[in-house]
Amino acid sequence: MTPHQRLNRWIEEITSLCEPDAVQLCDGSPEEYQQMMASLTATGVAKPLNPEKRPNSFLVRSDPADVARVESRTFICSDNEQDAGPTNHWADPNEMKAKLTGLFKGCMRGRTMYVIPFSMGPVGSPIAHIGVEISDSPYVVASMHIMTRVGRAVLEELGTDGDFVPCLHSVGQPLQSGDTGAAWPCNPDNLYIAHFPASREIWSFGSGYGGNALLGKKCFALRIASAMARDEGWLAEHMLILKLTNPDGEYRYIAGAFPSACGKTNLAMLVPTIPGWSVETVGDDICWMKFGDDGQLYAINPEAGFFGVAPGTGMDTNPNAMQTLDGNCIFTNVAETDDGDVWWEGMTDTAPAHLIDWRGNDWTPDSDTPAAHPNARFTVSAAQCPAIADEWEDLKGVPISAILFGGRRASVVPLVNEATSWEQGTFFGSIVASEKTAAAAGAIGELRRDPMAMLPFCGYNMADYWQHWINIGQTANAKLPKIYYVNWFRKDLEGQFVWPGFGENARVLEWIFERCAGRADAVETPIGHLPTLDALNFDGLDLTEDAIATLLRVDIQGWLAEIPLIESYYQQFGTNVPPALFDQLQRLSERLEAAAVNVA
Ligand code: O2Y
Numbered sequence: 298m299t300p301h302q303r304l305n306r307w308i309e310e311i312t313s314l315c316e317p318d319a320v321q322l323c324d325g326s327p328e329e330y331q332q333m334m335a336s337l338t339a340t341g342v343a344k345p346l347n348p349e350k351r352p353n354s355f356l357v358r359s360d361p362a363d364v365a366r367v368e369s370r371t372f373i374c375s376d377n378e379q380d381a382g383p384t385n386h387w388a389d390p391n392e393m394k395a396k397l398t399g400l401f402k403g404c405m406r407g408r409t410m411y412v413i414p415f416s417m418g419p420v421g422s423p424i425a426h427i428g429v430e431i432s433d434s435p436y437v438v439a440s441m442h443i444m445t446r447v448g449r450a451v452l453e454e455l456g457t458d459g460d461f462v463p464c465l466h467s468v469g470q471p472l473q474s475g476d477t478g479a480a481w482p483c484n485p486d487n488l489y490i491a492h493f494p495a496s497r498e499i500w501s502f503g504s505g506y507g508g509n510a511l512l513g514k515k516c517f518a519l520r521i522a523s524a525m526a527r528d529e530g531w532l533a534e535h536m537l538i539l540k541l542t543n544p545d546g547e548y549r550y551i552a553g554a555f556p557s558a559c560g561k562t563n564l565a566m567l568v569p570t571i572p573g574w575s576v577e578t579v580g581d582d583i584c585w586m587k588f589g590d591d592g593q594l595y596a597i598n599p600e601a602g603f604f605g606v607a608p609g610t611g612m613d614t615n616p617n618a619m620q621t622l623d624g625n626c627i628f629t630n631v632a633e634t635d636d637g638d639v640w641w642e643g644m645t646d647t648a649p650a651h652l653i654d655w656r657g658n659d660w661t662p663d664s665d666t667p668a669a670h671p672n673a674r675f676t677v678s679a680a681q682c683p684a685i686a687d688e689w690e691d692l693k694g695v696p697i698s699a700i701l702f703g704g705r706r707a708s709v710v711p712l713v714n715e716a717t718s719w720e721q722g723t724f725f726g727s728i729v730a731s732e733k734t735a736a737a738a739g740a741i742g743e744l745r746r747d748p749m750a751m752l753p754f755c756g757y758n759m760a761d762y763w764q765h766w767i768n769i770g771q772t773a774n775a776k777l778p779k780i781y782y783v784n785w786f787r788k789d790l791e792g793q794f795v796w797p798g799f800g801e802n803a804r805v806l807e808w809i810f811e812r813c814a815g816r817a818d819a820v821e822t823p824i825g826h827l828p829t830l831d832a833l834n835f836d837g838l839d840l841t842e843d844a845i846a847t848l849l850r851v852d853i854q855g856w857l858a859e860i861p862l863i864e865s866y867y868q869q870f871g872t873n874v875p876p877a878l879f880d881q882l883q884r885l886s887e888r889l890e891a892a893a894v895n896v897a
C-alpha cells in the first residue's frame with residue numbers, strides 16, 4: 298500500500314481488527330476534500346452554505362451528545378500511575394489496550410477506513426513530526442486536510458522507515474447491512490481518548506468531535522509531543538506565536554500560553570491601537586520549540602489551520618478572524634441564517650430575527666437557549682488569515698524572544714511582570730491560575746490552576762514537566778527567551794475590568810519588545826521586574842491614576858496570602874516538584890516578608 302513496511306503492517310492489523318468495508322489511503326487533494334464533503338452532505342450532516350455569502354463552506358451539526366473535548370474520558374496510559382501524575386486520568390496501558398481492542402473489533406463494519414498521513418509542521422522542517430491517523434469519519438478527513446498537511450508529500454518524507462505516531466480513531470458506530478446510520482455517528486457511552494506516551498500511540502473511540510477526533514491537535518501535538526519533547530530536549534506547548542513589528546520595521550517573535558477562554562486567538566491576530574506597530578500571526582494554539590545551532594529557541598506552529606471558537610468572534614473583537622472566514626470553511630454547531638449563511642452570538646450586535654439553531658430548531662431572539670452552541674467551531678486554513686506572517690511556514694521556525702504566561706486574575710496579579718530568570722519564569726508558569734469566583738475586596742477568589750495552560754494537555758506528570766522546563770533552562774549555550782506573567786483581567790473594587798484589553802494589549806507587547814531590545818525601564822520588585830510608570834505607553838488611554846496604580850501595584854499582602862496556596866498546590870505532586878520551584882517559592886516569600894516589614 299505504501300513504501301513503508303511498518304505503516305503497511307499497522308494498516309493491515311487495524312483493517313483486520315476494525316473490519317471496514319473499504320480502505321482509502323488519503324492523498325490530501327482538493328478532490329478528496331470535496332469527496333468527503335459530498336459524502337457528509339449526502340448523509341445530511343453537512344449542508345453547503347450559500348456560495349454567494351460563504352463560498353465553498355459547510356455547516357455541520359453534530360450529535361448534541363458530542364460537542365466538546367471530554368477531559369473525564371481522556372487517559373494517559375503510562376506504565377506507572379505516578380508518571381501520569383495527579384492531574385491526569387491514568388489507566389494501565391495493557392488493560393486499556395485490551396478494553397479498546399474489544400471496542401475496536403468490527404467497529405468499522407459498513408464504513409470506509411481512511412488512512413490519513415499527516416505532518417504536524419511544514420513537511421521537511423526539522424521541528425516537524427509525522428503522524429498517521431486511521432479514522433472512519435469523513436468529517437475527520439476533511440478537517441485534517443485543513444488543520445494539518447495531509448498526503449503524498451508526507452508519505453515521501455516518511456520514506457521506507459521514517460518515524461510516525463499511529464493515531465487510531467473510530468466514531469464507534471458500525472453499520473448493519475442496508476443501514477445508513479446516524480447522520481453524526483458517535484458512541485458517547487463508550488468514550489475513550491487514550492494516550493500511550495511510551496509507545497507514542499493514540500487510540501480514540503466514540504467521538505467524532507474536535508480534540509477527541511482530530512488526533513493531530515491536542516492528542517499528538519500536545520499530549521504525546523510533550524512526552525517526546527521531554528525525552529528529546531525540546532518544548533511542545535499550548536501557546537500562540539505572534540510576530541510583533543515596531544514603527545522602525547524591527548520585529549520579534551513572542552509565544553504565549555493562556556488557558557481556554559482567555560482570548561488566545563484574539564491575541565494571536567491582534568490589531569494594535571498604537572500607531573506604527575503591527576502584529577502578524579504565526580500560530581493561535583500550539584507551539585513546538587527546538588534549539589537552533591545558535592542556542593536560540595526556534596518555534597513552528599505545527600498546525601495548518603484554526604479550529605476556533607465561533608461565539609464571541611466578531612468584527613469588533615477579532616476582525617482578522619472574521620476575514621479569514623470569508624470562504625472555504627467548515628462551521629460546526631453554529632446557527633444558520635434564512636439566506637443560507639452562518640451566525641453565532643457575538644458575530645453582530647443584533648441577532649437576526651430568525652435562525653435555525655445549532656440543533657436544527659427554529660430560533661428567534663426571544664428563545665431561551667443560544668442559537669450557536671457555546672463551543673461551536675470554525676475550521677479554516679491559516680493561510681487565509683489576512684494577518685498571517687509570511688514566514689509562518691519557514692522550515693527552520695522563528696526565533697522566540699519572549700514567552701508570556703497569563704490567566705484570568707481579578708486580583709493580586711499585575712498587568713505585566715517580567716521574570717528575573719528562566720527559573721522564576723518557570724515558577725510563574727507553574728502557578729498560573731484563573732479565579733473561578735469573584736474576589737471579595739482584599740481577598741482571592743477561588744483559584745483554578747492551569748500551569749502553563751497545559752493542565753488538560755500534558756502527557757505526563759505535570760511536576761516532571763516543570764522539571765523539564767528547568768532542565769531546558771540549563772541547556773549549554775542556550776540564549777533563552779525572557780518570560781512574562783501577564784494579566785489582562787484585573788478588576789477594580791466595583792468588579793469592573795481595569796484594563797481595556799484587545800488591541801490595547803499591544804501596549805504591553807511594546808514594553809516587552811523594548812525590554813528584549815534592552816531599551817525599556819523596569820523597577821525591581823519582590824515579585825519580578827515591573828514597568829516604571831513612564832515605560833508603559835498609556836498615551837491616549839482613558840485610565841485614571843488609580844486604575845494605573847491598580848494595574849502596576851505589587852500587592853504584597855495579596856501575594857503573601859498566595860504563598861500557602863501555592864505550597865499546598867505543589868504538595869499534591871509530592872517529591873516530583875522540582876526543588877528549584879520550592880526554592881523560588883521560598884525566596885518569593887522572603888522578599889515579600891521583607892517588603893511587608895518595610896511598608897509597616
Ligand atoms: O472542544 C474541542 O474539541 C476543542 S478544544 C480547543 C480547540 C482549539 C483550540 N484550543 C482548544 C482548547 O481547549 O484549548
Ligand code: MN
Pocket residue numbers: 535582
Ligand atoms: Mn487550545
